[in-house]
Amino acid sequence: MGTLAGATLGVGCTPASTSYTARSSGSLALSSDDSTLYAVDTDNGVLAIVDLNAPTQKPSLIQVGKAPVRVVVGADDTIYVANRGDNTVSVVRKGAREVAATLQTGTEPTGLAFSTDGRQLLVTSATAKDTTAHGTLTAFDVATLEEQWSIPVGEEPRGVAVVAGNKALVSLYKKGEVAVVDLNTRTLVSNPSVNPVYAQANATRVEGVTTAAGTFRTTSTFHPRAAADVITTPDGTRAFTPVVWAREDAIARRPSSIGGYYGGGGPCSIGAVATAGIVTYDIAERTDTRVDDLTACVAVGANGSSQADFPVSTFASTATVVVPSGPPVRAVQGSTVGVTDPTGQWLFVVNRESQNVAVMPTYRRTGDDLDFARTSTSIRSLVGIGKGADGIAVTRDGTKAFVYSQFDHQIETIAASGRGDRAMLEQSGTPIRIAGDTLPADLVEGRKMFFDAIDTRMSAATTNVACSTCHLEGREDGHVWQFPDGPRQTPALAGRKLLSTAPFHWSGEFATIHDFNSHTIRERMGGSGTFDAAALDRWIDQLPTAPSPVSANLESAQRGRLAFEKAQCATCHTGALMTNNKMVDVGTLNLRGANRDNGIVEKSGFNVPSLLGLGRSAPYLHDGTERTLEDRVYANAGDKHGTTTVLSDAEKADLVVYLKSL
Ligand code: HEC
Ligand code: HEC
Numbered sequence: 001m002g003t004l005a006g007a008t009l010g011v012g013c014t015p016a017s018t019s020y021t022a023r024s025s026g027s028l029a030l031s032s033d034d035s036t037l038y039a040v041d042t043d044n045g046v047l048a049i050v051d052l053n054a055p056t057q058k059p060s061l062i063q064v065g066k067a068p069v070r071v072v073v074g075a076d077d078t079i080y081v082a083n084r085g086d087n088t089v090s091v092v093r094k095g096a097r098e099v100a101a102t103l104q105t106g107t108e109p110t111g112l113a114f115s116t117d118g119r120q121l122l123v124t125s126a127t128a129k130d131t132t133a134h135g136t137l138t139a140f141d142v143a144t145l146e147e148q149w150s151i152p153v154g155e156e157p158r159g160v161a162v163v164a165g166n167k168a169l170v171s172l173y174k175k176g177e178v179a180v181v182d183l184n185t186r187t188l189v190s191n192p193s194v195n196p197v198y199a200q201a202n203a204t205r206v207e208g209v210t211t212a213a214g215t216f217r218t219t220s221t222f223h224p225r226a227a228a229d230v231i232t233t234p235d236g237t238r239a240f241t242p243v244v245w246a247r248e249d250a251i252a253r254r255p256s257s258i259g260g261y262y263g264g265g266g267p268c269s270i271g272a273v274a275t276a277g278i279v280t281y282d283i284a285e286r287t288d289t290r291v292d293d294l295t296a297c298v299a300v301g302a303n304g305s306s307q308a309d310f311p312v313s314t315f316a317s318t319a320t321v322v323v324p325s326g327p328p329v330r331a332v333q334g335s336t337v338g339v340t341d342p343t344g345q346w347l348f349v350v351n352r353e354s355q356n357v358a359v360m361p362t363y364r365r366t367g368d369d370l371d372f373a374r375t376s377t378s379i380r381s382l383v384g385i386g387k388g389a390d391g392i393a394v395t396r397d398g399t400k401a402f403v404y405s406q407f408d409h410q411i412e413t414i415a416a417s418g419r420g421d422r423a424m425l426e427q428s429g430t431p432i433r434i435a436g437d438t439l440p441a442d443l444v445e446g447r448k449m450f451f452d453a454i455d456t457r458m459s460a461a462t463t464n465v466a467c468s469t470c471h472l473e474g475r476e477d478g479h480v481w482q483f484p485d486g487p488r489q490t491p492a493l494a495g496r497k498l499l500s501t502a503p504f505h506w507s508g509e510f511a512t513i514h515d516f517n518s519h520t521i522r523e524r525m526g527g528s529g530t531f532d533a534a535a536l537d538r539w540i541d542q543l544p545t546a547p548s549p550v551s552a553n554l555e556s557a558q559r560g561r562l563a564f565e566k567a568q569c570a571t572c573h574t575g576a577l578m579t580n581n582k583m584v585d586v587g588t589l590n591l592r593g594a595n596r597d598n599g600i601v602e603k604s605g606f607n608v609p610s611l612l613g614l615g616r617s618a619p620y621l622h623d624g625t626e627r628t629l630e631d632r633v634y635a636n637a638g639d640k641h642g643t644t645t646v647l648s649d650a651e652k653a654d655l656v657v658y659l660k661s662l
Contacts, residue, residue, distance in 0.1 A: 022113075022161055022232045026337035026350070027391030028404040028411070029073045031094075034395050039404045039411055040068035040081050041435050047071065047081055047092060048434040050411065059434055064090040064099060069390070072112040072121075074142055080121055082109040089123055091145060101145050106136045107549045111160035111229075113168065115139070115183050116236075120148065122183075124157040124170055127549050132615035132660050137170055137181055149186050153179045156616070159229035159337075163283045164236040174478040176224025176243045178281065178289075197224050197279050200291040201245070201267075201313065219295045220265055221248040224279065225477045226469075229337045233344040233362055239281040240362075242335030242349055244469060245294060245314065247273040250482040250595050256460070260526030261483070263463040267294035267314045272462075273481070274469045276332045276351065278360075280310040311347065311360050312378035321356050321382040330382065331464035332358050333453035336390040342398040346380070350389045350403060353453035353466040356382045357392070357403060357414060359425060383414050383425040387448050400428075407448055409435045446539030449531075450474070460526025467536075474543045476617055480624040485509075486590060486597035487623035495545025496610040497577050498537060506622035507600045508583045508607035513537050546616035550661040560658025563651040567642040578611040578662070587640030588621050597622075615660035629659045 024030055029038045037050040039059075045066055048059040065083025068090070072080050077094035082105075089103040089112070106125025113122045120139045128136045128150075135157040138150035157179070159171040167189070168181040177197050180190035190196075202221040222245035231240045245267050254261050259272070266275035280290040292313040315332035322328050334353025340346060340362055349358045358379045365378070388407025394400070400415045410431040437444050452458055453466040470477050474494040480487050488506055503511050510516035517533040551557065564570060574580050585605030590597045606622055620626040626635065633652050636644045647655065 022234070022236075023339055023342070023396070024072070024393035025159075025229055025231065025339050025391065026070055026404070027068075027406060028393045028402055029071045029079070029391075030393045030395065030402075031073060031077055032075070037393065037402055037411060037432075038071050038073065038079055039391065039434055040064065040071045041409055042067050042069055042084075042406055043438040044409070044435040045083075045085075046435060047079065047090070050432055050434075055429075055432060059432065060097065061435065062092060062097060062099065064092070065102065069110055070112050071391075072114070074114060074121070075118045078142070080112055082112050082123060084108045084110060087125070089121070089140070103140055103145060103147070105138060106150070107547055110158045111170070113160045113162050114142075115168075116162055116166045119143065120183070122160055122162070122168055124153070124160045126156050126158070126173075127616070128152065129549055132548055132550060135172075137168060139183070139186075151181065151186055151188065153181060153188060155618070159227065159241070161230035161232045161239055162236065163232055163239055163281070165283070167283070169230045169232075169239050169241075169281060171227035171230050171241050173227055173472065174225060174476075176227045176241075176279075178227065178230065178239075178241055178279070197243070197289050197291055200289055201294045203293040204296045219249070220267070222246060222267055222275075222294050223248055223479055224277075225479060226335075226472055227279075228335065231338040231340060231347060231349075233340045234342060235344060237283045238344075238362060239283060240311070240338065240347055240349075241279045241281070242338060243277055243279055244333075244335075244477075245275045245277050246470075246477065246479045246481075248482065251484070253484050256522050256526050258526070259460040259463040260522070261524045262465050263460055263526050267292075270314050270316045271331075272465050274465050275314055276335055276354075277314040278311055278335075278347075278349070279313065282310070309363060310365070311362065312365055315349075315351075315358060315360075315378060317358070317379045317382055318377045319379070319382050321384045329354060329356075329454045329461070329464075331454055331461075332356065332379070332382070333464050333469060334451065334466060337392055339392050339394050339401075341394055342396060348392060348394070348401060350385070350392050352387075352389050353451055353468060354464065355387060355389065355452075355454060356384050357389075357401070357425070358382050381425050383427060385412050385414070385427070386410060386431070388451060401425075405431075407444070407451070409433060409437070442535040443539045443542065446535035446537070449533075449536045450539060456528055457531045458521060458525060458527040463526045465525055474540065475546055475613070478617075478619060478624070480619075482595045484598075486601070487595055489619065489622060489624040491609065492546065492613050492617045493540050494543035495613045497541055499541045501577060501579060501581055501610055503581065503583075503607055506606050506609075507598055508604070509600055545613040545662075548613070548615040548661055550615060550657060552658075552661040554657060554661065556654045556657040557661040558658075559651070560654035560656070560661075563647055563655040564658055566651070567644050567647055567655070569642045572608045573611050579608045582608055584608055585640075586642075587638065588623075588625070590623055590625075611659065611662050614662050629656050632659070 039048045046061040050059045065086045065088045067085025069084045070082045079092040081090040090099045091101040108126035111124035134152040139148045156173040158173045166183045170179045224243040226244040290310040317330045320328040320330045331354040338349040386405030386408040391404035410433045413429045415428040450467045453464045476490040476492040504516040521527040521529040583604040
C-alpha cells in the first residue's frame with residue numbers, strides 16, 4: 001500500500017516537514033506511537049480508547065464531562081477532552097482509566113491545540129465566562145494545569161491551530177473569519193473585524209447599480225460562514241479554514257424541478273446559495289488570507305493562473321462517491337474538521353452533511369486531474385463515510401486515516417486504494433463501534449435528516465443543502481438572505497420550541513409545521529419530501545437554548561426584567577417562550593429598494609419571535625438591521641417597538657443584561 005498522498009506527484013514548493021502535531025482534529029486523535037485511537041462520543045459523554053493492535057477488542061470507555069466534542073493528545077500522551085456541555089476540559093493520563101483533572105473554561109469549549117513548545121494547552125470557548133460579547137482563547141500550563149491567561153478573540157470562536165512564529169489562528173464560526181493571536185505577547189495581532197476573507201472573496205463586486213426598481217448589486221457576493229476548524233500543514237506555514245459561502249444578492253423563486261430557490265447561484269455557478277469552500281492562510285509570507293475572487297470567475301475562471309498556488313476556494317467535484325447510506329453523490333457540504341497528510345501536500349476535509357472526506361492539494365491547483373478551469377474539479381478524491389462525522393486522525397506514515405461518525409457512534413478507516421496513479425482513497429475494514437444511541441430512535445432519525453445535504457428526500461441532487469447549512473448547530477448563521485419575501489435573517493431554532501410557536505417564518509405565512517416543512521423541503525431545497533417530517537420537528541423542538549454565561553440571577557438582570565415589563569415588552573414577548581405568536585407591526589418594515597418586504601407583512605406586520613437564546617443570536621430583527629441588543633433598546637424611534645422612552649439610561653442598560661441572560 002502506498003502513502004495516501006501519492007508522493008510521486010512532484011508537487012512544487014512544499015516546505016520540509018518539521019513536526020507533525022496537527023495530524024488529528026475534532027473528535028478523534030492518535031497516540032504518539034499510533035498504537036491507540038482516542039474518540040469522544042458527544043451523546044454518551046465518553047472518551048473511547050481503541051487499541052489498534054487489537055481492534056476487534058471492545059474499546060474501553062472513560063466517562064468524561066457533558067457533551068465532549070474534541071480531543072487532543074499531548075507530547076507526553078496525556079489526553080485532553082473539550083466538554084461543550086459543561087464548560088470543562090477533562091485531563092486523562094496515558095494508560096489511566098479515569099479523569100485525572102478537570103479544567104474550567106468559558107461557555108461551550110471546542111477547539112484544542114498546543115503552543116509550539118508543547119507547554120501550553122490552548123482552548124477556545126464560544127463565549128467568555130461572564131459575557132456573550134465575545135469568546136475566548138485560554139491557555140493552561142500542561143505541567144501545573146493552572147490557567148495562565150485568557151483573552152477575547154471575537155464572536156463564537158471554534159477551531160484553533162498553532163502556526164509558525166507561535167501564533168494561534170482561531171476560527172470565528174458565524175463570521176467565517178479567523179483571528180490571529182501572538183502567543184508570545186498574548187495579543188490579537190489581526191482582528192477580523194475588517195473582514196479580510198470577505199473583502200478578498202468579493203473583490204470585484206459591483207455595488208450600487210441603480211435601475212427603476214431601486215439600487216442593488218448586480219453580481220452575487222458571498223458571506224463566509226460556519227468556520228468550524230483551522231487546519232495546518234506539518235511545518236505550520238500554511239493553514240486552511242473550511243467555510244460555507246452564502247449568497248448575498250437577491251434570490252429568485254425557482255421551480256423545485258430545478259433544485260428550488262436554494263439551488264442556484266453559488267460562487268462561479270458551483271453549488272447552491274450556500275456552498276462549501278475553503279480559505280487559505282499563508283503564514284510564511286504574511287498572516288493573511290488567500291481566497292479566489294468569487295465574484296470574478298466568469299471573466300478569469302475560479303482557477304485564474306495568476307493565483308495558482310493555493311487550493312480553489314470553492315469545493316467542486318466531478319467525481320462521484322458511494323456513501324454508505326445511499327446512491328453515489330458528488331456533493332461537498334458541511335465541513336467540520338480536517339488535517340493535512342504527513343508530507344503537507346494533501347488536505348483532508350471531513351464533510352458531515354455530504355458524508356464524505358474530500359482530498360485536495362495544499363499548494364497546487366493545476367495538472368491533469370485538478371485543473372479547475374477545465375474539469376471543474378477542485379478535489380482530487382472523495383471517499384464516503386458515515387453520518388455526523390466530526391473527527392479525523394492520520395497515521396504518521398500517512399497510510400491510513402480514521403474518521404469518527406458521531407451519529408453512527410463509530411470509527412471508520414480510510415486508506416489508499418492503490419488504483420491508478422491518483423491518490424484515490426476508499427473505506428477499508430470494518431467500522432469500530434464505540435457506543436449506542438442515547439436519543440430515542442425517532443430523534444436519532446430526525447437529527448440525521450437535519451444534517452443531511454445528500455438525501456434527495458431533503459434536498460435536490462443539484463442543490464445539496466441541509467437544514468444545518470443555515471441553521472448552524474440548530475441555531476443560526478447570522479446571515480441575511482435576500483429572499484423574494486424581502487431580506488430575511490436565519491432565525492435560531494434551538495431552544496425556541498418549534499412545535500409551540502406557529503405560525504412560522506418572519507412573515508408568519510405558514511400556519512402549521514406541516515405546511516412549513518412541505519414548502520421548505522420541496523420548494524426551497526428541491527427535495528422530494530417523501531417522508532414524514534415529524535421526527536425532524538421533534539428533534540428541533542427539544543434542542544436546548546444556546547447557553548448564556550450571563551446569569552438571570554444577577555441583580556442587574558433582575559432589574560432588567562422589571563424594565564422589560566415597564567416598557568411593555570411583555571405584551572408581545574410573553575409567557576415561557578416570550579412570544580404571543582401573533583403578527584404585529586413594530587415599525588420595522590422595509591418598504592424601499594429592490595428587495596422590499598412582502599405584502600403579507602405590509603398588512604399585518606411580523607411574526608413576534610421568541611427571545612430565548614438572544615445573547616448568542618446577533619444580529620437582530622427579520623432583516624438583521626439591529627446589530628446588537630443595545631441597538632434594539634436604544635434605537636426605537638417613536639416607541640413603536642416597546643415603550644422604551646419610559647426607561648432611564650440605567651434601566652436600559654439593565655434591560656440589555658436581562659436580554660443577554662435569556
Ligand atoms: C438557505 C438557508 C436555510 C436552509 C437550508 C434552511 N433554512 Fe430554515 N430558515 C432560513 C431563513 C432565512 C428563515 C427565515 C425565512 C423567512 O422568515 O422568510 C428560516 C426559517 C425557518 C423556520 C421558521 C422559524 C420560526 O420561528 O418562524 C424553521 C422552523 C426552519 N427555518 C427550519 C428549517 C428546517 C427544518 C430546514 C431543513 C429542512 C431549514 N430550515 C433549512 C434559512 C434556511
Ligand atoms: C407590539 C408587540 C411587541 C412589543 C411590545 C415588543 N416587541 Fe419585540 N418584536 C416584536 C416583533 C413583531 C418583532 C419582529 C420584528 C422584525 O423582525 O422586524 C420583534 C423583535 C424583537 C427582537 C429581535 C429578536 C430576534 O431574534 O431578532 C428583540 C430583541 C425584541 N423584539 C425585544 C423587544 C424588547 C426589549 C421590547 C420592549 C422594549 C419589545 N421587543 C417589545 C413585537 C414586539
